[in-house]
Amino acid sequence: MKIxxxxxxxxxxxxxxxxxxxxxxxxxxxxxxxxxxAMRLFEIKPGGHxxxxxxxxxxxxxxxxxxxxxxxxxxxxxxxPGTAVYVPPDEEHGFINRGKGVVRMLCMVPI
Amino acid sequence: MKIxxxxxxxxxxxxxxxxxxxxxxxxxxxxxxxxxxAMRLFEIKPGGHxxxxxxxxxxxxxxxxxxxxxxxxxxxxxxxPGTAVYVPPDEEHGFINRGKGVVRMLCMVPI
Numbered sequence: 001m002k003i004x005x006x007x008x009x010x011x012x013x014x015x016x017x018x019x020x021x022x023x024x025x026x027x028x029x030x031x032x033x034x035x036x037x038a039m040r041l042f043e044i045k046p047g048g049h050x051x052x053x054x055x056x057x058x059x060x061x062x063x064x065x066x067x068x069x070x071x072x073x074x075x076x077x078x079x080x081p082g083t084a085v086y087v088p089p090d091e092e093h094g095f096i097n098r099g100k101g102v103v104r105m106l107c108m109v110p111i
Numbered sequence: 112m113k114i115x116x117x118x119x120x121x122x123x124x125x126x127x128x129x130x131x132x133x134x135x136x137x138x139x140x141x142x143x144x145x146x147x148x149a150m151r152l153f154e155i156k157p158g159g160h161x162x163x164x165x166x167x168x169x170x171x172x173x174x175x176x177x178x179x180x181x182x183x184x185x186x187x188x189x190x191x192p193g194t195a196v197y198v199p200p201d202e203e204h205g206f207i208n209r210g211k212g213v214v215r216m217l218c219m220v221p222i
Contacts, residue, residue, distance in 0.1 A: 084138040
């Protein structure tokens with residue numbers, strides 16, 4: 001069993017095209033033996049955003065901290081901590097920091 | 112895309128043997144079209160606990176709120192909000208509320 005605080009997992013900058021001021025921490029990954037899906041914690045700094053894109057894998061997201069917006073059908077939907085988001089495969093999506101503090105969100109993906 | 116606050120999903124009591132004072136909210140489930148894994152939010156009231164048991168599916172857990180303990184190798188490990196736990200298949204585990212407030216935790220499982 002792995003027990004880890006998120007602060008103890010090194011953040012890595014997301015260098016993917018379309019991402020700006022985003023870090024990722026891999027909390028539970030294939031290397032831990034996880035057979036089906038991975039848990040990542042994203043940090044989006046004020047003014048930052050993930051790419052607005054689509055791909056074949058789904059996302060399961062939970063917002064922990066900060067004022068964010070989710071891009072759905074080309075429009076921004078404001079979201080607050082305590083909000084879960086299911087992004088089906090191949091649906092366009094993006095996550096934007098619209099506040100003054102850091103946005104923290106979990107994002108699970110299939111492995 | 113589904114966007115939902117956890118408070119807007121009805122809590123259901125967990126009636127499984129060995130569970131005490133535990134509610135579950137299914138935030139993202141098979142019914143939403145999720146193909147690989149589900150997101151549930153558990154609430155454990157003060158004095159409550161999940162079963163101490165083992166099963167073939169893994170758990171990926173993230174603690175959101177409250178003072179909890181994780182049972183690992185028959186001993187309690189205190190955990191606080193911001194802690195991730197990976198429970199491999201077939202490993203004994205349990206989650207206990209050791210504080211005065213509600214423990215809230217996400218628990219993802221394969222579908």
